[in-house]
Every structure is written in structure tokens, then in C-alpha cells.
Amino acid sequence: MDLSPSAFVISGLAMAWGLFRFRLFDITPLARDTIIEDMSDGVIVLDAQNRFIDINPAAQRIFGYSLSDVIGQPFAHILSQQPELVEGTSARIVETHVEIVIEKGGTRHYYESRISPLYGRRGHLTGRLVTLSDITERKQVEEALQRANQALRMLSECNQTVVRATDESYLLRDICRI
Structure with a gap:
């Protein structure tokens, strides 16, 4: 068996x-x-x-x-x-x-x-x-970067205005436009 x-x-x-x-x-x-x-x-x-x-x-x-x-x-x-x-x-x-x-x-x-x-x-x-992913921190960083870029653009425009200015009255007028 x-x-x-x-x-x-x-x-x-x-x-x-x-x-x-x-x-x-x-x-x-x-x-x-x-x-x-x-x-x-x-x-x-x-x-x-x-x-x-x-x-x-x-x-x-x-x-x-x-x-x-x-x-x-x-x-x-x-x-x-x-x-x-x-x-x-x-x-x-x-x-x-x-x-x-x-x-x-x-x-x-x-x-x-x-x-x-x-x-x-x-x-x-x-x-x-x-699916939902929290991107709050990334958005905050992007917004801070946009604000920093805007401030840098304004500084650049001010610098260009100072370089182009021929006298104080033109300088003040052009800076007030910015």
C-alpha cells in the first residue's frame, strides 16, 4: 500500500x-x-x-x-x-x-x-x-520669489534711471514714475 x-x-x-x-x-x-x-x-x-x-x-x-x-x-x-x-x-x-x-x-x-x-x-x-497633494509651501515660496523678482525689477529700473539722468529734476521725475 x-x-x-x-x-x-x-x-x-x-x-x-x-x-x-x-x-x-x-x-x-x-x-x-x-x-x-x-x-x-x-x-x-x-x-x-x-x-x-x-x-x-x-x-x-x-x-x-x-x-x-x-x-x-x-x-x-x-x-x-x-x-x-x-x-x-x-x-x-x-x-x-x-x-x-x-x-x-x-x-x-x-x-x-x-x-x-x-x-x-x-x-x-x-x-x-x-489624489490630493498639499502644495501650500511650494506656493508660498513661488509667491515670495515673485515678490523678490518684482523688487529686483524696480531696483534695476531705478539704477537705469540714475545712469540716464542728466540733472536732478529729470532724475526725480523719472524715479517718481517708477
Whole structure:
């Protein structure tokens, strides 16, 4: 009597028990969930009708809504105060980038959003993924750079006026124009 088939059955059952007992198949979904939940970027998942399917904690903080507030609700209804973002999700099947501004406590926060279509296995649009990255610091640096450039332009114009001036009256008149 050959015991090989019985040994294979017993070892297969032991492996199956180990896989399910220690949830080895759940490692990847758990890691994905942990990453999405702990991200500093906001993530929103919409279905094909632009209704909320999921929203991570960062996006909840950005917009001030909880998961239970938005699940199943139309994106356009919940975020009607962000028309550029809503427009970016309407009937587009290409990736879209939109910059939005949100006022919180008298402070402006800038976000760059990327709206990506999600396709099923047959190539049909099944929803959209909206990611939001805080670009407030970058915008503040850009604004400071623009102010510095403007000040440098004014200094350059003053220097050119001083060089071209033939007497004090022309110098004062030209500097007052600047």
C-alpha cells in the first residue's frame, strides 16, 4: 500500500490550514490598507457614477468630512464648493490635474489634485481615483520669489534711471514714475 497520496493530502491540508490560520493571503491587502490610511496625501475613490466609494483620513481632514458622511454620496454634491475639482471628474476618461484652494481658519491651503480614470478588466471605466497633494509651501515660496523678482525689477529700473539722468529734476521725475 502506497502512503504517498495520503501524505500529499495531509500536507496539503496542513499548508491550507497554515495559510488561512495565519492569514498569509491577507498580508498584501493589509499592507495596502495601511499605506493608504497613513498617507499624507488625500485619496478618494469614486465609482463610475462619481459617488464616493472610499476616502482616506488625509482627504477627510482636507475637506472636513468623515467616511460615513460621504460614502455613496455624489462627489459633485459633497464638494460643490470646489467646482474645478468636480469638473475634473465629469465625463473625462483621461488623467486630469487640477489645482484647488481651501480656506481653513483664515489660512489658504493649496492642493494639487490628480484625477485618474480606473478601468475594469474589460477596459470599461469603473471609477476614478482622486489624489490630493498639499502644495501650500511650494506656493508660498513661488509667491515670495515673485515678490523678490518684482523688487529686483524696480531696483534695476531705478539704477537705469540714475545712469540716464542728466540733472536732478529729470532724475526725480523719472524715479517718481517708477
